[in-house]
Amino acid sequence: MTSNYRRREIDGLRAVAILAVVGYHIGFPVMAGGYVGVDIFLVVSGYVIAGLLFREQNETGSIALKSFYARRFRRLLPGFSLSLLATILLSFAFLLPDEQISVAKSGAAAALFGGNIYSWMINQDYFLIDNQFPPFRHLWTLGVEEQFYIFFPVSIAILAKIGFRKRAASQNWICNFVLMTVVVSLGMSILLSKQHSVFAYLMPFTRAWEFGAGALLAMLPSVSLRLRPVLAILGFALIVLAIIFFDDATPYPSFFACLPVVGTMVIIASGRPHEGNPVGHVLASSPMQAIGRLSYGWYLWHWPLIAIGHTVWGEEAALVRNTGLAFVALVLAGLSWHFIERPILESKWRIFATQRRVYLSGALLILCCVGISLLLWAWALRPLPDGSLLAQSRANHATAAHDFPFCNDRPGTVCEIGADTSAPAILLWGDSHAAQLSKGFEQAIGKSQIRVIIRTMGGCTPAGQPRMAGPERQSEFVTQCAAFNDGSMAIARDLSAHGNLRGVVIAGDWNSERAGWSGPLAGRLKQLASLGLRTVLVTDIPLMPADFVNCTIRRGESACALTRALVQQRSEESHFQLNRISERYPDARLWSPLDGLCPAQLCPAAINGRFLYRNRNHLSVEGSLLLAPSALPMVDWLVHSPVMH
Structure with missing residues (x-):
């Protein structure tokens, strides 16, 4: 379905967003604020989805919710399910049982559109992961987006009916509702970001204003042609400033998120490239279009590969390795798009050809994702060999x-x-x-x-x-x-x-x-x-690395030991x-x-097959x-x- 809301520069904005996020996750220099790419995605989603809904309401007088959700299922579920299932299989092959349990829980939650809620429940601060790399950490964004898709279209449909019955302009009702949502959600984001930062970062209540900002943009009149060149450059500058100067210490989202959100809005409002939008010429270029089309798949694939790679191989050559894994993820995203996602969108697969089949196939995919997550969980709970390092670790925590x-x-x-x-x-x-x-x-x-x-x-x-x-x-x-x-x-x-x-x-x-x-x-x-x-x-006593258990099991006692000099320097x-x-x-x-814990000037987590620590800073x-x-x-x-x- 094509419309004014499917513009070439919009795909270019998606490319900017995914490049920022991937750059942040691989640890690329000068991209410490690359996480703002998520905010760009949310504004673009709000603009495109709201624009389609508003056009449908204006043209037909109603919103076909079943058709809307069928389109969302076609677009989101196939690629998501494939990447989730592949990550679970990689977890079977490369992760240790305790790591597998974490993956299984978060995978099941993500499959049920609740990845963000699960992360909040376990108090998983996006910025303070403490060297732990859960492979499904990034799926909190899909949880927020899917929750928006559940709430927003239904609200618009209800408001449109109320406006029709009261013989009032439906668009006024909708505009006031979206404006109120933006104000309330932004206020919550600012108030909660300091004291309840995890909730503010992950929950739809404090992110709804970013979708709402895009939705408002779909209802606003066009910007003057004379202002468009300046506004487009200004909007792009705001996004670049956020990517470069924000970092993990920046209270977020709070009012700082206004920088990338306003920047994205201004670029979209500046119109198409031929309408005086100079930034649009770059965004509409072929490379940006190609990356933008694959942005969803790249987002799904890149983080699990980076996370599992870090868990298995540690910190050594992380930037080079992560860059290579990100490129592999881009290739996988391209294969997924050309052989699975695009054919399904074009109804070339019979199981997704009709609305009824879409719902049945979608439900089956969700059940498969939840089922294989639970299977991984059950496998991870298998009995461990007596005296093994992992069995010791579990016993130390329990006793x-x-x-x-x-x-x-x-x-x-x-x-x-x-x-x-x-x-x-x-x-x-x-x-x-x-x-x-x-x-x-x-x-x-x-x-x-x-x-x-x-x-x-x-x-x-x-x-x-x-x-x-x-x-x-x-x-x-x-x-x-x-x-x-x-x-x-x-x-x-x-x-x-x-x-x-x-x-x-x-x-x-x-x-x-x-x-x-x-x-x-x-x-x-x-x-x-x-x-x-x-x-x-x-x-x-020495403070062990966050992954000392898994590192010692995988790589050996001496390979993961801290030097006594480093321990003394820290203290x-x-x-x-x-x-x-x-x-x-x-x-x-x-x-x-240290005289007892650090023989031969090394401070290992285990000696002669026996763990010395129950957690990072407590002895067994x-x-x-x-x-x-x-x-x-x-x-x-x-x-x-x-x-x-």
């Missing part, structure tokens, strides 16, 4: 609370290990980074007459800077943390007087703490020194602060877990036990050395 329970003020949580109450005692005090040391301490003291009392609370260091508390519970958590630390200090005071307490070990997630923790921590050491207690400050500031504090007191020392039982030999001299110093004043 965290049991292996290192928090020992706080809650009933039944007082923790003690070692000898009875008459033995010399050590107090282990801190957050989860202190709790994870308990198994190593237990191994270190062995059967010696030493008692260890554990006081730990998640997210609460003795410095009193609770990093983990979110804004909505910050005040409550600060109060709880302060009470816990005061209680721990009272226990230290009581045990030093009546319980044979010799020293205190303080550990915390110093590398991730907020600024300002060194002063309160120094105050704690001053209090402990006044009680005649020796103190050991524990520096932090240089916290180590400096801890060292400066300990130097103030003759009865204070530093102890570094195996990792904690590995600290016992290096902890033993520290324990001996705490218990047996004379106190210096």
Whole structure:
């Protein structure tokens, strides 16, 4: 179906959009804001779809919704289904079970037009993926677009009928509705982008204004011929500025999205190339037309290939590899267009030849996509070989609370290990980074007459800077943390007087703490020194890469190990602060877990087939036990050395 809304420069705009998105995803220099290509797509979709609907309403007096959705099925489902099924098959072949589960869940959600909702439910920040590359991350855009296609045409059809019954101009009703949608949605986008950035980025409520902007453009009168050249250049400049100067730190969409949205609107409003639109001449060129026609397929194929490639091969030569994979995706998009999508659009395939067959075939494709996603999920849940690295990883996640329970003020949580109450005692005090040391301490003291009392609370260091508390519970958590630390200090005071307490070990997630923790921590050491207690400050453990489990399984222990020099460089500031504090007191020392975790100047995630970490910055039982030999001299110093004043 051809119309004024199917213009050559529109396909050229699609080419700009896909080039921006692909450039961003492959990590191309000066394209840090390439994600704005999605905004271009949304405006173009709003303009084209609204224009077709408005023309149909004006020409026939109604909107044939069944026919509209049949056209959408023909256009979107075949290419989408093919790329999804191919990605699932690649996941079967190349991904590990835990990765396959993630792919299966997101694939099923995307097949049901809910990829964006699924991403929001798992709080998947588009910009803070933390080196994880889910192959279906990009399908959130199709979720938003498909939800728009469900809502917008129905709304237009209803408003047209209301206007007809009230003998009013239907276009006025529709125009007011679209304008109100744009204003409300843009307002929500601006308000929510700061505090609820994931919701604002992924949800149709905060993206509807971009579709609405395109829809409004389809109803507005033409721009003056004299203004078109200037406006076209200005619009293109706005898009280029957004692509170059925006980055992952830009609050988005918010009002920043107005730059690419307005730029796209202005280019479209500037008319066709022969109507004084100089940018249109470039957009209507043969190369841009070819890329624009394949933009949908290229969008579908490029990210799964890049994501799986990154997961399998890591960061090495990422730009070169991603560029090659993007080119492969373009070839696949071309093959899909010529042999599947175009013949279906032209009704050359009998199963898509009639409206009824389109609906039946579409439903079958959706069921196939959901079914193969569930099949992948079931396959990923198969039993793993006992003792395998992946089995260890799953067990470590499942047994965290049991292996290192928090020992706080809650009933039944007082923790003690070692000898009875008459033995010399050590107090282990801190957050989860202190709790994870308990198994190593237990191994270190062995059967010696030493008692260890554990006081730990998640997210609460003795410095009193609770990093983990979110804004909505910050005040409550600060109060709880302060009470816990005061209680721990009272226990230290009581045990030093009546319980044979010799020293205190303080550990915390110093590398991730907020600024300002060194002063309160120094105050704690001053209090402990006044009680005649020796103190050991524990520096932090290495922070493993986000993909340390999969990297170690695929490439081996040494290949994925961090160098000790890099770990020390990353923790240089916290180590400096801890060292400066300990130097103030003759009865204070530093102890570094790196001596146990980083043999031969490498800090691997696993040693001899045993994982040392349960997640990026917490030890497994195996990792904690590995600290016992290096902890033993520290324990001996705490218990047996004379106190210096």
